[in-house]
Amino acid sequence: MLWYEPYKKDLPAKQTQLLQLWDELGIPHEEPKQLWGTKLTIIGFDVDPNAMTITMPHQACMDLIE
Structure with missing residues (x-):
């Protein structure tokens, strides 16, 4: 588990890394869908x-x- 700051919660490491990549690339995502x-x-x-x-x-x- 890794802390994902924008959602203020721990998420599975690979999911957190994917969300961080999306943030870097400017790909939108929503917390309820994670x-x-x-x-x-x-x-x-x-x-x-x-x-x-x-x-x-x-x-x-x-x-x-x-």
């Missing part, structure tokens, strides 16, 4: 790349059925 972790929520789906699964939360399933 997700990381073992499971991610992407457009309402729970994505687990380690298990290679994508699931929809229970409430979202119920809303879809209605």
Whole structure:
């Protein structure tokens, strides 16, 4: 983990290095899009790349059925 000053938080080292490169090149990026972790929520789906699964939360399933 490395400290990324613009977001005032620790992020994975490779992600921090990529963001620093983007800053140097003037490539825009937004903090809410800089997700990381073992499971991610992407457009309402729970994505687990380690298990290679994508699931929809229970409430979202119920809303879809209605």
